[in-house]
Amino acid sequence: MSTIREAFNGPYAHKEGPEYHWAAYEGKVPYPRPGCCASQINAPPGGKYRSTKDYPDDVLRFVRSHPIMYQSVHPVHERPVLLRTNGKHNLKQLVVDRVDAEDGEYDVLFIGTDAGIVLKIITIYNEETETMEEVVLEELxxxxxxxxxxTMDLSVKRQNLYIGSKSGIAQLRIHQCDIYGSACTDCCLARDPYCCWDGVSCTRYYRPGTPAKRRYRRQDIRHGDVIQQCLDQEPNGETFTKTGERLLYGIEKNSTLLECNPRSPQAKVLWFVETKNMKQDEIKTDDRVIKTELGLLFLKLHRMDAGTYICKAREHGFTQIVTKIKLDVLVEEQIDSMFHKTEGEERPHKIPCTVQSGSHQGSRPWYKEFLQLIGYNNFQRVEEYCQKVWCIEKKRKKSKVAGSKWKYSSIQERKVKTRSQTEHRRAPRHALDT
Known part of the structure; x- marks a missing residue:
């Protein structure tokens, strides 16, 4: 506010003509000074200014010819708080909430766009490099x-954000700490001033002195230093590399997508493939293998692409495994031989639920022929899974039919129930008249 007050008390901008540049006005400024509010203080003796319309004519003429102040009011750190070029959407509304964090105060920007999206953003100024870092916390x-x-309105007391459009009004919580996961690393990498790691989960941050159930807090908004904040959270000094492995099948010469979705939108995604000696080589993209926002895309799958792929997210010098995918490639010749059988061969359509896994009694289910293409190393596991799924579905349908058959103990009870349901679904009386 002191910068704004200094600009309005400074010189006015003056221009001699259309082809001249703006310069500071050095002439006489009329009284009352243009820009001051009308009051009893700046009125002449015995007079009174009820509004600026009562100002003398020379003051009004000066205002028309000098509407601009010469000194500019720059943003903090002499640069824009948020700068975006070639954005996907136009920014329409803005509300700001000043939040206390463990390492200082931060202004959280809630920006409404022309596509019904609300961007939750903070900007962090780096004094060493004199640059602004933009952190997108959420895209709602x-x-x-x-x-x-x-229209947008913020209720700090209720911790809600109210959004209005022509289609309706919506209410959102300004913080959703549970979406950052249950790990200390994900909570700290989110860099949300509203949230912190309390030793158990990612929860709402409360300033020191506020009574809370758990006072243990881990938060680093400015640097997001996970190694310093969360290293002692891992048992036995492990390095945050535990993740499950998914099995994915792809057909040769077809396209296949390996999905990878890191929690933090600021993280850099890296793809690696395991070699025979258990080393990890970073994948190099080309016209056939492309890195997309959703994951790694193979436009044309080759046999040699089979292997274990690892997706890692790197942020602030910290790297963690997001997902691990084992890709099996089905050979094209085997697929063609399966779908071009002789007409005399028939496949049974019913799955024998009574047959145990590994037994080959009776007719051979058609899906086992497809499992042969995958390889007998996974045949037992997939066969048990398929039989379990189909048998549960079959039992569920049988129990549903039996339940509907014996739902009513007598014919009279069934009639009463049917009549009551008909009365309940009957249209209003005025609708029948029309």
């Missing part, structure tokens, strides 16, 4: 149908 799709946001 408020309305199902994209519609411009025309």
């Amino acid at each position: 799709h408020v309305f199902k149908v994209p519609t411009p946001i025309i």
Whole structure:
């Protein structure tokens, strides 16, 4: 505010003509000074200014010819708080909430766009490099149908954000700490001033002195230093590399997508493949293998692409495994031989639920022929899974039919129930009249 007050008390901008540059006005400034509010203080003796309309004519003429102040009011750190070029959406509304964090105060920007999306952003100034870092905390799709946001209001007391558009009004919580997961690393990498790691989960941050159930807090908004904040959280000094392995099948000469979705939008995604000697080589992209926002895309799958792929997320010098995918490639010749059988061969359509896994009594289910293409190393596991799924579905349908058959103990009870349901579904009386 002191910078704004200094600009309005400084010189006015003056221009001699259309082809001249703006310069500071050095002439006489009329009284009352243009820009001051009308009051009894700046009125002449015995007079009174009720509004600026009562100012003398020379003051009003000066205002028309000098509407601009010469000194500019720059943002903090002499640079824009948020700068975006070639953005996907136009920014329509803005509300700001100043939040206390463990390492200082931060201004959280809630920006409404013309597509019904609310961006939750903080900007961090780096004094060493004199640069602004933009951190997108959340990208909230408020309305199902994209519609411009025309109004936004923030309730600090209720911790809610109210969004209005032509299609309706929505209410959102300004913090959702549980979406960052249950790990200390994910909570600290989120860098959300509203949230912190309390030793058990990612929860709401409360300033020191506020009574809370757990006072243990881990938070680093400025640097996001996970190694310093969360290293002692891992048992036995492990390095955050535990993750499950998924099995994915792809057909030769077809396209296949290996999905990878890191929690932090600021993380850099890296793809590696395991070699025979258990080393990890980083994948190099080309015209056939492309890195996308959703994952690693193979436009044309080759036999040699089979292997174990590892997706890692790197942020602030910390790297963690997001997902691990084992890719099996089905050979094209085997697929063709399976679908081009002679007409005399028939496949049974019913899955024998009574047959145990590994037994080959009776007719051979058609899906086992497809499992042969995968390889007998996974045949037993997949066969048990398929039989379990189909048998549970078959039992569920049988129990549903039996339940509906014996739902009513007598014919009279069934009639009464049917009549009551008909009365309940009957249309209103005025609708029948029309």
